[in-house]
Amino acid sequence: MKISRRYALKSFFSLISYISLSNFSLAKNQSLIGKDVIIIGAGISGLIAASTLIQKGANVIILEAKNYIGGRIRTDRSLGSPFEYGAGWIHGPSHDNPIRNLANRSNSSLFITEDDSCELFNLSGNEIDEKVWDKIEKVWEEITYNEIDRNTKGSILDAIYEYDSNIWNDPNIRWVFSAYEEFDYGGPIHEISAGLIQDMSSFPTDDVIFKDGYDKIINLLAKNLKIKTNSIVKSVNYMSKNNIIVSTKSKNYECDYVICSVPLGVLKSNSIEFNPALPNYKQDSIEKVGFGTVSKLALKFTDQFWNSDVQYYYTVAKETGRWPIWMNYRTFSKKKILMGLCFGDYAKKADLLTTEELTEDGLKVLTNIWEDDVGKVQNVLRTSWLSDPFTRGAYSFPRVDNSKEDFENLAESIDNKLFFCGEHTYLKYLATTHGAFLTGIRAANEVIKATKN
Ligand SMILES: Cc1cc2nc3c(=O)[nH]c(=O)nc-3n(C[C@H](O)[C@H](O)[C@H](O)COP(=O)(O)OP(=O)(O)OC[C@H]3O[C@@H](n4cnc5c(N)ncnc54)[C@H](O)[C@@H]3O)c2cc1C
Known part of the structure; x- marks a missing residue:
């Protein structure tokens, strides 16, 4: 070159x-x-x-x-509220962000999804205490901001092991790195280059979605x-x-x-x-160069069993990347929809499941929390970017x-x-x-x- x-x-x-x-x-x-x-x-x-x-x-x-x-970028409106197969958020919708500019020009109605509006549930389905959550985030912060820099060799997982060789056994730690890192970069934690992600950048201000x-x-x-x-x-x-x-x-x-x-x-x-x-x-x-996948599953329920004002439900599972994040549509829509996401290696499996299997898998995680309150699913939409011959995954990431x-x-x-x-x-x-x-x-x-x- x-x-x-x-x-x-x-x-x-x-x-x-x-x-x-x-x-x-x-x-x-x-x-x-x-x-x-x-x-x-x-x-x-x-x-x-x-x-x-x-x-x-x-x-x-x-x-x-x-x-x-x-x-x-593909929107489906069959649930009565937009389901985004691909991009959902404008990341950093400041005035320098050209997508914000396009959103204004198309008279789009934007909605801020507040990252702080959330509840986190542990492996047993109980809400995690603030103090425990603070500890989890502290580990994540220390590794992400203190341990890793441009010169770090290896993957994010390597950096985690370097920090503490036992910590990866903790499902809460696996949750935080999947929800915060695998989601952002779109690859499995053991493949994402810890050093190269320092060359990635973003526009400022809180993420928004398109209501329409x-x-x-x-x-x-x-x-x-x-x-x-x-x-x-x-x-x-x-x-x-x-x-x-x-x-x-x-x-x-x-x-x-x-x-x-x-x-x-x-x-x-x-x-x-x-x-x-x-x-x-x-x-x-x-x-x-890495090219991973992310799976999305929108479940529309006949009855609502969750709160209307919490933006995200976070759920810890044994498997890294298994439904760590659920977005609550009720904060911006009348439709009783929870949209779950899978990341990393788990997303590669999830993308290949049948819709029945995927729905059952998502529902298991929700039932672990809301038990018998989880009602009937009226409608389902899901993605499978890995099996799409004209995409073959979700987005690129810097590999080790x-x-x-x-x-x-x-x-x-x-x-x-x-x-x-x-x-x-x-x-x-x-x-x-x-x-x-x-x-x-x-x-x-x-x-x-x-x-x-
Ligand atoms: C699940 C998911 C969630 C995402 N979330 C976000 C988000 O919240 N915010 C964000 O900013 N970004 C997000 N992204 C990333 C964003 O969607 C992409 O970066 C962006 O849309 C890519 O645009 P592109 O033009 O590079 O590629 P594409 O949009 O993939 O366009 C390439 C086109 O090439 C066509 N094509 C392929 N092969 C051929 C062929 N042989 N002949 C003719 N045409 C062909 C494809 O069909 C496709 O239409 C997400 C992506 C996915 C999959």
Whole structure:
């Protein structure tokens, strides 16, 4: 990989952090008239890349494998209140966060989910005493803020063992690291690089959800774009100097530039054939960087057996990552819904369970607390991102053997023709919608720059 490009990428990212993104584009003139661009994938990164290029006059077609757009932003309203299959929160919805900007532009109604509004239940299903909880959090804080820094080698679990070799036997400790770390990073605690997560960053202020659905921003972004759904890209041939051929099962598309925004899980599966093959350094990084899963289960009950004003119920289980967090819909909706989440290694198993098995598993954890009060389930929605062939997991994380260069390699374009974006290409804001969005703008601006060469 060329060092100079790395610097170019870095300086671009630091530049856009300071620029208002309200117009979505850094460029104003129409220098791309007559240029054809194919974007693979209609997730948030592909959509904003397309908008940016269209403003410059390019002819852009987005090829999307699924029958819907938005990728890992997908809202289902069949429970009477939005269920988000993918992204649920705007993390750090400050005014610098471009997703906050989109939420305002789409007149979305936002709701602050207060992290402090919560109750924690132990393995026996009893509420955990404040003092015990303070102790659990103190251990977590000490390890996260005192034990780990940029130079720490190994995984978060290694750091926990280093701190105290017995502490991992405590289910409360396993709970706190799953709920606070596996959730954020999306991988199993023994695989997440303790050192590299220090390079990740966030915008300030408390997280919010969309009361009327995250997909409102997708619909806003997709306006006036040419999107072909049900178009599974099978190959990208960029051998010729003159053009690139992008092929689906039924059609070949000829273009000048390609932006590939498919998830890291799809790149790992090699289901898209690149000709010539991607360079070794890029392929290595695709294989190395972590891509985990997170399972969600929304249970709509006929009767409510829990309080309306507690935002989160936290539940300790024997197995790390087994339903540590339940979000209570009653704080923002009339619907009697509890939404549970599984993380890390447990999520990998949960994603593959049948809906009946998954529901039974979630209900066991709830029954441990509310016993016979747990009533009839009226309706269920669940995710299974691991078995989705066009995602193959939830989001990326820095694995123990990764380096910063791996993420730069994922972002790096090839021959000024083939460009890459998506959440996995930006370590600083990995695994987020704002990160994905910013990479779409970065890739579009790389295309604009390439036309000047
Ligand atoms: C369960 C879950 C919870 C999350 N929670 C949050 C959250 O609360 N807050 C937050 O900020 N982020 C969250 N995220 C992460 C966020 O959703 C993603 O980072 C972001 O949406 C990724 O956007 P993208 O454009 O990079 O990829 P995607 O949205 O995955 O878009 C890629 C597109 O490529 C398409 N594609 C794949 N293969 C092909 C092919 N061969 N041909 C054509 N098209 C193809 C896919 O179908 C998809 O539409 C969550 C994700 C998940 C899964």
